[in-house]
Amino acid sequence: MDVIRLKKGHDLALQGQPEKQLFSAGRSTLLKIRPADFRGVKLKLMVKEGDHVRTGAPVLYSKTHPDLFFTSPGSGRISRIVSGERRVINEIVIDLDKTDSFEAFERFNEQSIASLSSERIKGQLLRSGLWPAIRQRPFSTVANPDIVPKAVFVSAMPTAPFAPDTDYLLEQDDRGFQSGLSVLKNLTGRPVHLVIGRNASHPLLTSVKDVVLHAFTGPHPAGNVGIHIHHIAPIRNRDDSVWYLSLQDVSRIGKLFLTGKYPVEKIITVGGSSVEKRLYMKVRQGMMLGDILRDNRYDENSRLISGDVLTGEIRMPEEPLGFYHEILSVIPENSDRPFIGWLRPGLRNYSVSNLFLSRLLNNRGAGLDTRMHGSPRVIIPFGNIESVLPMDILPTFLIKMIIARDIDEMEKLGIYECDPEDFALCSFVDASKMEISEIIREGLEYVEKNG
Amino acid sequence: MRRLRNILDRIEPGFQEGGRWNRFAPLYEMVDTLFYVPGTATSVAPHVRDAVDMKRSMITVIIALLPALFFGMYNTGYQASPEAGFLQNMQTGVLAVLPLILVSYIVGGLWEVLFAVVRRHDINEGFLVTGLLLPMTLPPGIPLWMVAMGISFGIVIGKEVTGGTGYNIFNPALVARAFIFFAYPGQMSGDPVWSLADELTAATPLAAASSVQGADAVGLVSGAGYSMSDMFLGLVPGSVGGTSTLAILAGAALLLVTRIANWRIMAGGVVGMVATALLANMIAPASQNSMLSLTPLYHLVMGGFAFGIVFMATDPVSASQTNAGRWIYGVLIGFFCVLIRVLNQAFVEGIMLSVLLGNAFAPMIDYFVLQQNIAKRKRAYAKQ
Numbered sequence: 001m002d003v004i005r006l007k008k009g010h011d012l013a014l015q016g017q018p019e020k021q022l023f024s025a026g027r028s029t030l031l032k033i034r035p036a037d038f039r040g041v042k043l044k045l046m047v048k049e050g051d052h053v054r055t056g057a058p059v060l061y062s063k064t065h066p067d068l069f070f071t072s073p074g075s076g077r078i079s080r081i082v083s084g085e086r087r088v089i090n091e092i093v094i095d096l097d098k099t100d101s102f103e104a105f106e107r108f109n110e111q112s113i114a115s116l117s118s119e120r121i122k123g124q125l126l127r128s129g130l131w132p133a134i135r136q137r138p139f140s141t142v143a144n145p146d147i148v149p150k151a152v153f154v155s156a157m158p159t160a161p162f163a164p165d166t167d168y169l170l171e172q173d174d175r176g177f178q179s180g181l182s183v184l185k186n187l188t189g190r191p192v193h194l195v196i197g198r199n200a201s202h203p204l205l206t207s208v209k210d211v212v213l214h215a216f217t218g219p220h221p222a223g224n225v226g227i228h229i230h231h232i233a234p235i236r237n238r239d240d241s242v243w244y245l246s247l248q249d250v251s252r253i254g255k256l257f258l259t260g261k262y263p264v265e266k267i268i269t270v271g272g273s274s275v276e277k278r279l280y281m282k283v284r285q286g287m288m289l290g291d292i293l294r295d296n297r298y299d300e301n302s303r304l305i306s307g308d309v310l311t312g313e314i315r316m317p318e319e320p321l322g323f324y325h326e327i328l329s330v331i332p333e334n335s336d337r338p339f340i341g342w343l344r345p346g347l348r349n350y351s352v353s354n355l356f357l358s359r360l361l362n363n364r365g366a367g368l369d370t371r372m373h374g375s376p377r378v379i380i381p382f383g384n385i386e387s388v389l390p391m392d393i394l395p396t397f398l399i400k401m402i403i404a405r406d407i408d409e410m411e412k413l414g415i416y417e418c419d420p421e422d423f424a425l426c427s428f429v430d431a432s433k434m435e436i437s438e439i440i441r442e443g444l445e446y447v448e449k450n451g
Numbered sequence: 452m453r454r455l456r457n458i459l460d461r462i463e464p465g466f467q468e469g470g471r472w473n474r475f476a477p478l479y480e481m482v483d484t485l486f487y488v489p490g491t492a493t494s495v496a497p498h499v500r501d502a503v504d505m506k507r508s509m510i511t512v513i514i515a516l517l518p519a520l521f522f523g524m525y526n527t528g529y530q531a532s533p534e535a536g537f538l539q540n541m542q543t544g545v546l547a548v549l550p551l552i553l554v555s556y557i558v559g560g561l562w563e564v565l566f567a568v569v570r571r572h573d574i575n576e577g578f579l580v581t582g583l584l585l586p587m588t589l590p591p592g593i594p595l596w597m598v599a600m601g602i603s604f605g606i607v608i609g610k611e612v613t614g615g616t617g618y619n620i621f622n623p624a625l626v627a628r629a630f631i632f633f634a635y636p637g638q639m640s641g642d643p644v645w646s647l648a649d650e651l652t653a654a655t656p657l658a659a660a661s662s663v664q665g666a667d668a669v670g671l672v673s674g675a676g677y678s679m680s681d682m683f684l685g686l687v688p689g690s691v692g693g694t695s696t697l698a699i700l701a702g703a704a705l706l707l708v709t710r711i712a713n714w715r716i717m718a719g720g721v722v723g724m725v726a727t728a729l730l731a732n733m734i735a736p737a738s739q740n741s742m743l744s745l746t747p748l749y750h751l752v753m754g755g756f757a758f759g760i761v762f763m764a765t766d767p768v769s770a771s772q773t774n775a776g777r778w779i780y781g782v783l784i785g786f787f788c789v790l791i792r793v794l795n796q797a798f799v800e801g802i803m804l805s806v807l808l809g810n811a812f813a814p815m816i817d818y819f820v821l822q823q824n825i826a827k828r829k830r831a832y833a834k835q
Contacts, residue, residue, distance in 0.1 A: 012499070150835075236832040303498060310497040331499065333492060337456070341488035342506035349502035354709045355511055356502060366502075370492040374504025375484050377575060378617030381772045382508065383713055392831075394824055396772055397817075412825045424497045431503045438495055 003198050004231055006218030006390040010352050010425055012161045013363050014309060016330075018269040018278040020168050025294070031074045031286035033059060033092040037323040038132050040141025043070065043089060051078045056103035056128060056262030059092060065145055071129025073264045073285035075101045091319075094286070100264075103128075107260035113179050114186075116257075121187045128256055130263075132323065133249035137226065137242045138235050138416040139448050151233045152184050153244040156205065157197035157216060159223030160308040162271035162327045164280065166247060169267055170202045172280075176254025176263070177204055183253055185210040188243070195228045220310075222390060226422040230391045235416045238451055248326060268292075268321065272309075272330035273367060274302035283321065289328060290317030298330045303370055305329040310424035311437070334369035341373075349373075352429050353384060377432040385436065388425040393418065395426055399436060402443030407451055415443055459483050477567035481574045509576040511711050515702035516583055516762065522698040523691040524548050527591040530688050531647040544591070547647055548691055551586035554595045559585075559602040566611045575616040577768075581605065584624035584762060587692025588755065588803070589631070590644040597635050604630040621810045622769045628803055640800075645688035653688040657754040661796045665739040669749065682752040693758040696751065703761040712765035715774060719781020720760035724750055726782075727789035742793040756788055759802035769810040773820040780816055784809040 035043045042063040047053060053076065058069035072094060080093040105128050108116065125131040126145060134143040134152075143149070156166045170177065185192050194211040214232060216222050225244045229235060235242060245253075248266045255263040264284050271278045276297040283292055289304050298304075305312040307325040315321075321328060338344065346356030350366035353359070358366040381396045389395055393414045401409040420437040427436040459482070465472045466479035483489075484506070493500060527547050528540030535543070559582045567574045585602055605627025610619045632639045642652040659675035660668040677687050685695025693699075706712035728747040735743035750756055764770060764784050771780040784805050791801030798804060 014499075233835055234828070234831055236835075305498055307496075309499050312496060312498065314498070329498075335490040335492050337487035337490040339487060340485075342504070342510050346502065346507075350499075351502045353501065353503045355507050355711075358502075368499040370498055372489060372491045372493055372500050373502045374500075374506065375480065375489045375491075375573065377505045377573065378615075380505065380508070380577065380617055381767045382711060383767070383774075384503070384710070386774070392824065392827065394773060394821065397821060412828075413821075414828055420496075428497045428499065429501045429503065431505055431508045433500070433504060435495060437497065 001213050001215055003215045003217060006216065006222045006227070008387055008390040009159075009219035009221055010388050010429070011159065011219045012310070012368070012428075013350075014161045014271070014331075015273040015367055016162075016271045016275065016278050018162055018164075018271040018280060020165070020280065022172055022267065022280045022282060023295075025281050025283040025287060025292050027096070028284070028287055028291040029096055030076075030079070030288070031072075031094045031096060031284065032288060032320040033070070033072070033094070033286055034320055034322070035060060035070070035089045035092075038070065038142050040136075040139060041065075041068070041132075045081065045089065047078050047081075047092075049078055049081055052076070053078060053094065054101045054103045055264060056105065058127075058129065060089070062142075065126075067123075068126050068131055068142075068145060069129050070132060071103070071262060073262075075099070102261040105256060105260045105262070108257050110179055110258070113182050113257055116183065116186050118187055118189065121183055121257075124257070125187070125253065128262055130249070130253055130256055133252065134243050134245050135324075137229060137244065137419065138238060138240075139444055140419055143243050144241070147241055148188055149190060149241045149243040151190050151242050152188055152192045153195065153225050153228055153232075153242060154181070154184075154192065154211070154247060154250055155195045155223060155225040155228055155244070156247045157195055157200065157223045159218075159220035160310060160327070161220070162269050162308055162329055163223070164267060164269050164326055166197070166205070167200060167202045168280070169248065170204055172267060173251070174202070174204050176251040176256075176258055177247070178208065178210075178254065179258055180250035180252070180254030181208065182210045183257055184245075184250065193228070193232055195223075195225075195232075197223075218390060221388075221422050221425060224419075224422050226417070226419040227390055230393075230417050234414075237411070238416055238447070240416070246324070246326065266326065268326045268328055270296065270328045270330070272302075274299040274332050275330035285323065286320045288318055288320050289315055292321065292328060293317070293330075299332065301333050302330050303333050305331065309368070310428065311421040332367075332369040334371050336371070352388070353431075372433055374431070374433045376434065379432055379434065382431060384429045384431060385426040388429055389423070391417065391422065395423070395436070398443075399434075399439050402439050402446070405446060407447055410443055410447055411451070415447055418444065420444075455486060459486070474568055477572065477574050478564060505576045508711055509579050511705065511709050512580045512762075513583060515705040515711075516580075516587065516692065518698035518701045519692040519695060519758065520548075520583070520587060522685055522695040523587060523591075523693075526685055526687075526694055527647060527691060529686060530591075530645065530653065543647065547591045548586065550595055551589060551591075551593070551598050551691070552583060554598045555586050555602045556582045558599040559606050562603060562606040562611070566606075566615070570611075570615070572615070577616055578606070581610075581624045581627075585627045588624070588628045588690045588758070590639065591691050592644060592647050593631070593638050597631055597638060600634070601627040601631040617768055619768060620814070621807055622763055622766045625763055625803055625807055625810075629807060632803065655688050655754065655800075656682055657792065657800060660745055660749070660753070661742050661792075663741060666741045668741045668743075668745040671741060672749065672753070679748075679752065682749075690755060690758075693755040696757045699757040699761050703757075706761065706765065712761070713767070713770070713774075713777050715777040716765045716770055716781040716784075717760055719778045719783075720764055720785040720788075721751075721781075723782035723785025723787075724756065724760075724789055725785070727786045731789060731793050740793065742796065745792075750789060750792070754792070754800050755802045759788070759806050760784065763802070763806045764809060769813065771813045771816045771820075773817050773824075775823070776813070776816040776820045780809050780813050783812060783816075 524544030609626030
């Protein structure tokens with residue numbers, strides 16, 4: 001197994017690193033489903049307010065694939081369906097019963113999983129509501145059940161700030177991981193690429209079956225699946241699809257097939273300088289952030305982020321953790337205006353550049369909060385955005401072509417290989433304070449619609 | 452400090468949408484963010500941001516220019532009357548150079564604000580660098596109205612008309628200098644312009660080296676009284692900021708450590724210059740051209756080569772914007788510089804034209820690098 005070594009990038013020295021202690025979030029009284037978590041599908045309701053649902057029972061289905069279900073992560077009564085403009089469903093609230101009752105799915109033992117047919121796997125995944133855990137590049141949508149991807153990627157070396165450690169996750173719970181990988185292999189018949197860190201030690205990672213194993217090293221975003229796809233099986237055009245999913249979702253798929261029940265739990269990290277206890281937590285899918293932080297304390301003036309600080313989304317305490325998110329970041333909100341900031345020595349300014357004295361101390365003592373630290377300006381290509389993008393893509397030119405809405409050039413410059421999350425650090429280091437991730441997102445949406 | 456903040460907050464509504472002074476919003480933005488870092492918080496991911504911004508980046512270039520500027524002031528006085536002593540020389544220099552800088556900033560700033568207001572964009576900090584670069588490339592005694600004309604041409608034609616900040620093809624400060632050079636050659640070239648004192652005429656080292664056909668250039672330079680160490684320190688006639696290789700190297704060190712300037716451009720420039728000069732040295736015995744015999748070290752310390760390659764060629768906007776392209780661009784500038792110095796002795800100071808030529812080639816160089824990148828991607832796609 002070759003190790004692919006990447007040099008470009010930056011590991012954010014963020015304060016409030018989660019400690020390796022696992023706590024359970026306990027039971028909450030309600031759960032929420034946010035249809036907006038699922039990109040690329042139009043959803044239709046299958047329940048109405050007052051209906052009772054079991055865990056794993058369908059709540060929504062996809063308009064284009066009526067057999068693709070989005071199911072309930074708990075048993076209880078649908079207490080509220082909140083819709084927004086043009087009848088878009090914003091939120092489905094489920095009041096939980098005292099105990100869980102599970103929708104029954106097919107059960108298999110490990111041997112029979114190894115010989116399952118693609119059709120049976122697909123049927124069970126679509127029905128169970130775990131299909132949406134599989135996403136598709138380009139465009140990062142829920143995987144299209146009608147196609148066969150050229151490969152499946154499972155990235156097990158996350159480098160994002162506060163991302164849960166793979167070895168630790170498997171130590172806590174390794175049930176279903178191998179079965180999940182076998183399911184994916186039989187589902188697609190295409191290579192399943194498992195990417196691990198060079199120092200991965202868990203026996204399951206080193207003796208794993210049914211996958212092509214790769215190792216990567218390097219600073220963030222070396223652990224992003226988009227970077228792995230770029231270096232292993234780059235996406236050539238809009239129809240050249242790759243599927244990907246997280247390690248915990250692989251395990252959940254495995255558990256579904258081993259137990260016949262919809263697995264509702266996952267392990268997340270809670271981190272950030274504004275939260276008192278930074279740790280690993282076992283939570284239920286759809287739990288509200290307020291419930292996750294119930295036994296914790298966080299500053300009033302802080303920002304709750306579902307996901308990591310580079311790519312996550314701002315959420316209120318009464319909103320649920322994102323379906324795909326495994327991190328809850330809590331960082332200080334700040335809009336202070338230091339006097340003549342550009343002239344200060346900058347011992348407390350976090351920067352990847354060498355423009356502040358803090359660099360001599362490796363940014364120790366320099367905290368990060370929600371400040372922009374500057375005004376938006378036009379592109380001046382100093383080269384800092386290139387220094388954090390470990391891809392053979394020329395970001396400055398790609399950005400210009402996206403702004404010019406030139407689809408031909410975007411395609412030539414490799415837009416299909418790009419995803420906003422891989423460009424998050426580019427936004428972070430840009431001296432012009434351009435929203436580079438957002439520009440990439442706009443470019444992808446534009447080619448998706450008009451290409 | 453509180454009071455200033457209060458004043459700014461009080462007048463802010465007038466500059467916002469619908470306010471009386473809304474047209475002048477860029478001016479307010481400039482003053483407001485000059486004194487206080489903008490208070491905006493992130494609204495989309497990434498939720499945290501690096502402390503770097505355009506002000507910090509551009510002020511770093513200004514700081515890198517300061518050693519050359521201060522030395523240039525001293526040298527301006529020193530060239531006028533070498534025996535006057537340090538303080539007297541410094542005073543003469545400040546009095547001569549400060550007006551150049553002020554005119555450049557005020558006239559250029561007016562254009563900058565005018566375009567910002569009319570085209571409704573914010574005022575860009577890059578102007579602070581342009582406005583200081585121009586006077587540093589001029590002879591100290593140049594009439595102020597020429598500086599005003601030059602910076603006007605540089606900002607309006609060199610920058611705003613050809614795309615505006617971030618898109619301009621040529622380095623605006625060099626466009627300004629080239630304009631003055633070709634429009635008013637009497638004040639920009641020839642022996643008398645380099646010294647403030649009217650009765651003194653002094654050839655620059657480059658002019659001395661090319662003065663006699665068939666002679667040895669190194670001999671001509673030392674014959675004119677310029678030692679290697681004088682030229683390295685910068686105690687020779689020349690443009691305000693361009694004579695001291697030592698002070699320029701100090702600025703280069705800061706630009707390289709902070710990575711504001713791309714090292715590939717500087718390295719490429721030196722490689723191109725050394726290679727071309729060595730080549731010229733090989734041909735020298737067969738020709739009457741004295742400049743052919745000038746060794747690379749002399750090319751480095753004489754004239755504006757160091758200043759141009761460190762501060763002019765590295766302007767990130769008008770240079771090549773790909774890493775491979777930056778190498779080619781740098782080498783090309785070094786090559787052109789020696790070529791012009793040697794072959795076209797009417798423009799014995801070759802660096803200005805060679806950087807402008809480099810600017811002109813930069814988009815084409817980038818185009819080829821881009822095609823390479825696209826071809827490489829196609830090959831990677833085919834290999835799967």
